[in-house]
Amino acid sequence: MSTITTPLSGPHTHAQRSTGQIMALVTFALLPATAFGFYLFGWPAFNLWLLTIVSALLSEAVTLWIARKPVLFYLGDGSALLSAWLLAMTLPPWAPWWIAVMGGVIAIVLGKQVFGGIGQNLFNPAMLARVVLLISFPVELTSWVTPQVIGGSTSPSFIEGLMITFRGYTIDTVSSASVLGHVRTEVSAGHHLSTLMSQMPSPEDMGLGFMSGSMGETSAAFIIMGGIFLIYKRIITWHIPAAMLASTALLAMIMHGANPERYVGAGFHLTAGGIMLGAFFIATDLVTSPSTPLGKIIFGAGCGGLVYVIRTWGGYPEGVAFAVMLMNAMTPLIDHYIRPRIYGHKRRGVSLTYSGKRLESAHKFETKND
Amino acid sequence: MIHKLNRFHGGLHLPDHKAVSMQAQVTPQPLPKQLVIPLQQHIGAIDEPSVNPGERVLKGQLIARSDAHVSAPIHAPSSGTIVAIEARPVAHPSGMPAACIVIETDGKDEWTTLTPCADYTQLSPETLRQRVHEAGIVGLGGAGFPSFIKLTPGIGKVVETLILNGAECEPYITCDAMLMQARPDTVLQGAQIMLQAVQARHCLIGVEDNKPTAIAALQHALQALNDDRIRIVPIPTIYPTGGERQLIKVLTGKETPTHKLPIDVGVVCHNVATAAAVADAIIEGKPLISRYVTVTGAGIGQAHNLEVLIGTPMQTLLEECAARNVPDMQTIMGGPMMGFVVEDLQAPVIKTTNCLLHQTKPQSQAALPCIRCGECMRVCPAQLLPQQLYWHARAKDLDKTQDYKLFDCIECGCCAYVCPSHIPLVHYYRFAKTEIWAREREKLKSDHARERHEFHLQRLERKKQEDEERKRKKRELLQRAESPDDNKQDAIAAALERVKAKKAAQQVAPQNTENLTTAQQAKIDAIESRRKTLSNDSGQDEGQ
Numbered sequence: 039m040s041t042i043t044t045p046l047s048g049p050h051t052h053a054q055r056s057t058g059q060i061m062a063l064v065t066f067a068l069l070p071a072t073a074f075g076f077y078l079f080g081w082p083a084f085n086l087w088l089l090t091i092v093s094a095l096l097s098e099a100v101t102l103w104i105a106r107k108p109v110l111f112y113l114g115d116g117s118a119l120l121s122a123w124l125l126a127m128t129l130p131p132w133a134p135w136w137i138a139v140m141g142g143v144i145a146i147v148l149g150k151q152v153f154g155g156i157g158q159n160l161f162n163p164a165m166l167a168r169v170v171l172l173i174s175f176p177v178e179l180t181s182w183v184t185p186q187v188i189g190g191s192t193s194p195s196f197i198e199g200l201m202i203t204f205r206g207y208t209i210d211t212v213s214s215a216s217v218l219g220h221v222r223t224e225v226s227a228g229h230h231l232s233t234l235m236s237q238m239p240s241p242e243d244m245g246l247g248f249m250s251g252s253m254g255e256t257s258a259a260f261i262i263m264g265g266i267f268l269i270y271k272r273i274i275t276w277h278i279p280a281a282m283l284a285s286t287a288l289l290a291m292i293m294h295g296a297n298p299e300r301y302v303g304a305g306f307h308l309t310a311g312g313i314m315l316g317a318f319f320i321a322t323d324l325v326t327s328p329s330t331p332l333g334k335i336i337f338g339a340g341c342g343g344l345v346y347v348i349r350t351w352g353g354y355p356e357g358v359a360f361a362v363m364l365m366n367a368m369t370p371l372i373d374h375y376i377r378p379r380i381y382g383h384k385r386r387g388v389s390l391t392y393s394g395k396r397l398e399s400a401h402k403f404e405t406k407n408d
Numbered sequence: 409m410i411h412k413l414n415r416f417h418g419g420l421h422l423p424d425h426k427a428v429s430m431q432a433q434v435t436p437q438p439l440p441k442q443l444v445i446p447l448q449q450h451i452g453a454i455d456e457p458s459v460n461p462g463e464r465v466l467k468g469q470l471i472a473r474s475d476a477h478v479s480a481p482i483h484a485p486s487s488g489t490i491v492a493i494e495a496r497p498v499a500h501p502s503g504m505p506a507a508c509i510v511i512e513t514d515g516k517d518e519w520t521t522l523t524p525c526a527d528y529t530q531l532s533p534e535t536l537r538q539r540v541h542e543a544g545i546v547g548l549g550g551a552g553f554p555s556f557i558k559l560t561p562g563i564g565k566v567v568e569t570l571i572l573n574g575a576e577c578e579p580y581i582t583c584d585a586m587l588m589q590a591r592p593d594t595v596l597q598g599a600q601i602m603l604q605a606v607q608a609r610h611c612l613i614g615v616e617d618n619k620p621t622a623i624a625a626l627q628h629a630l631q632a633l634n635d636d637r638i639r640i641v642p643i644p645t646i647y648p649t650g651g652e653r654q655l656i657k658v659l660t661g662k663e664t665p666t667h668k669l670p671i672d673v674g675v676v677c678h679n680v681a682t683a684a685a686v687a688d689a690i691i692e693g694k695p696l697i698s699r700y701v702t703v704t705g706a707g708i709g710q711a712h713n714l715e716v717l718i719g720t721p722m723q724t725l726l727e728e729c730a731a732r733n734v735p736d737m738q739t740i741m742g743g744p745m746m747g748f749v750v751e752d753l754q755a756p757v758i759k760t761t762n763c764l765l766h767q768t769k770p771q772s773q774a775a776l777p778c779i780r781c782g783e784c785m786r787v788c789p790a791q792l793l794p795q796q797l798y799w800h801a802r803a804k805d806l807d808k809t810q811d812y813k814l815f816d817c818i819e820c821g822c823c824a825y826v827c828p829s830h831i832p833l834v835h836y837y838r839f840a841k842t843e844i845w846a847r848e849r850e851k852l853k854s855d856h857a858r859e860r861h862e863f864h865l866q867r868l869e870r871k872k873q874e875d876e877e878r879k880r881k882k883r884e885l886l887q888r889a890e891s892p893d894d895n896k897q898d899a900i901a902a903a904l905e906r907v908k909a910k911k912a913a914q915q916v917a918p919q920n921t922e923n924l925t926t927a928q929q930a931k932i933d934a935i936e937s938r939r940k941t942l943s944n945d946s947g948q949d950e951g952q
């Protein structure tokens with residue numbers, strides 16, 4: 039990047055916020071959900087998280103060094119840390135070490151640096167890595183465990199955690215399907231939802247996150263907390279999360295209304311799987327989402343619609359990663375067509391005209407206020 | 409009387425730092441030994457000096473003017489002697505020196521004869537404009553556009569609203585606030601004169617609500633004046649409310665169409681300081697030779713407003729206000745958002761110098777790549793897409809920058825202020841604008857050259873055609889001259905024709921040949937046969 043030192047003309051003052059701070063705030067917003075993930079799935083989840091981050095940071099350092107960019111300067115922006123963190127949160131909590139390491143490398147090298155580094159990538163690096171892993175290693179990426187709360191009798195100790203992460207120990211009794219996967223299997227086997235729902239976690243448990251699922255995706259409550267913090271801090275806007283959740287909920291409501299025995303309701307869709315994390319933290323990724331408010335709404339609605347379609351009729355029980363990546367590909371198009379109305383222009387870009395009539399009405403408006 | 413206000417898109421709430429320079433009253437700056445008066449202090453044509461070195465001038469005397477329409481004359485700020493007319497350092501973003509008139513002051517401060525006017529209401533709008541022009545008044549808000557032009561609505565244009573801009577939205581600057589506080593009557597008189605000059609129906613004075621004292625002073629003065637055409641409107645403090653088009657939107661709800669002027673929506677907008685200068689010029693006959701300047705910033709010991717003669721070196725102002733002189737300090741003319749760094753502090757105060765901001769240089773921060781956070785778009789008062797403009801400007805894709813309406817950018821600096829990647833966005837836009845202007849000039853030049861060339865070719869072609877025409881005619885004439893028998897032969901041919909015709913006429917058909925007796929017929933046949941032989945004989949004779 040070019041560096042202009044001491045500019046001769048304004049502005050000679052600057053707001054406090056920097057890119058590093060933005061990344062730090064997003065990371066901070068992830069803390070509650072992450073801590074809950076550690077609590078729910080124990081040491082293996084922590085190992086997974088740590089390995090993904092270390093692998094991503096190392097990949098970032100190496101690629102920056104190869105590209106002859108200042109390594110520490112760019113590492114300091116925190117974007118690699120954030121990508122890896124988000125990826126770890128979407129992985130099965132007891133996944134083996136090489137999934138974490140590979141995920142970190144793919145996210146940074148294929149997802150970001152080959153495009154030219156921070157700000158240049160077309161796809162969300164975390165989602166790109168997750169999709170690559172899911173397609174390449176479907177078994178590891180769909181092996182879930184029931185919550186093994188830290189302090190509980192079944193929670194693995196630190197040593198057991200290392201064994202699970204590095205030696206591939208599996209404890210058959212705790213393996214389970216994710217709620218979305220379970221519903222999908224049962225419904226396609228011809229079972230009715232009304233009989234199925236009794237085996238599901240209660241809506242309260244699902245909202246808080248006491249269910250099997252990805253490391254940091256299960257707790258809708260903690261994720262929403264983080265998301266609202268980000269909106270309050272003006273890092274993201276409400277447009278993408280609202281549009282995404284609303285479109286999924288709307289489709290779920292319509293289909294559930296049409297056939298309640300086959301299609302689960304909106305509440306289930308909004309609390310299960312990765313949609314909350316996707317709506318507040320993944321789809322809102324600044325680099326890969328549109329910039330205008332209307333563009334964001336279109337983008338969010340597209341993500342939400344695709345999530346529902348993939349979950350319901352697609353080949354995978356969960357579709358957040360695919361949905362976000364597909365809409366990432368649409369971002370340049372959306373940004374090209376959706377532009378704000380510029381001061382003094384009509385929406386289509388031509389100059390405003392004031393015919394006599396228009397002016398007169400403007401005057402009337404004014405005199406009314408006199 | 410609540411005035412309904414409107415909002416413009418974006419904008420910033422900036423820490424205003426205004427209180428620091430509002431503590432003390434305005435103090436007149438002592439007369440400097442030397443005044444350096446640049447010949448260009450306004451937008452438009454540069455002035456020609458009308459005095460010579462060695463000449464003595466009086467305070468208020470005209471010293472430079474231009475015949476161009478867009479220009480403003482310049483007057484001597486104090487009495488003294490012209491010692492030089494030469495290039496001196498001036499306050500300009502380019503840092504280039506420019507032509508100045510240098511006056512050695514004599515300390516007498518002796519005025520030239522002024523022509524005050526007790527009752528301006530007797531003056532026609534035309535006369536008012538003329539006097540504003542002669543007083544050298546330019547927009548004192550910073551742009552420096554000759555004011556009399558903006559007081560000329562133009563044929564067929566009706567001014568509904570006159571707006572006086574007292575927003576002063578940039579942080580640190582308080583010269584307008586102090587002026588409204590110290591001389592509210594003058595500002596209001598200026599408003600009345602301007603109302604008469606543009607024949608507007610009413611006048612709105614917009615003042616940001618972070619200046620309650622100024623608002624109160626104006627309102628108090630307005631009560632005494634009792635002019636219901638004028639209204640003082642407190643407006644929310646959002647940078648850049650003081651931008652002309654933004655202020656018009658806030659106060660009237662009207663948006664000035666792009667490529668048009670406020671007058672096209674029935675609005676004329678002037679700065680409050682300009683209004684005060686107009687009042688001084690019309691009522692007292694004084695030309696514009698001094699102004700209020702805010703001297704402030706972290707590097708200033710006693711920040712306050714000074715009444716400064718045009719041409720006073722900036723250095724003396726800083727000394728007056730106890731500026732700390734340490735390295736790593738810089739002085740900015742204007743505010744922190746849109747001002748520019750003054751390289752040489754010997755540069756003089758000019759008509760548009762509203763503020764000197766003396767502070768430590770900001771730490772140069774390396775720019776990171778854009779992360780498309782869109783904050784720039786959220787704060788842009790023109791509702792542009794600064795991010796896209798930046799990409800295209802950086803790629804030198806000048807057509808695309810114009811697609812994204814680069815020229816609607818008012819360079820307020822909001823985008824660069826909030827950019828978390830510290831990208832100097834305004835620099836890129838300025839660069840792109842300059843490139844486009846340069847390209848257009850080039851194009852104009854090459855168009856001109858091409859037209860000239862085409863015309864040249866056309867002329868050659870025409871000349872060739874004319875030459876050929878002339879040659880052809882000449883050739884014909886020559887041919888005729890070469891064959892002089894033509895006429896004789898013609899005459900011979902004509903004679904032959906005539907003979908032939910005669911012959912044909914002679915060989916008429918015989919008449920009364922019906923009802924002939926056989927004897928008569930025999931006689932005729934005999935005659936005919938004789939005649940034939942005769943004519944045959946004569947034919948043979950001819951042949952011989």
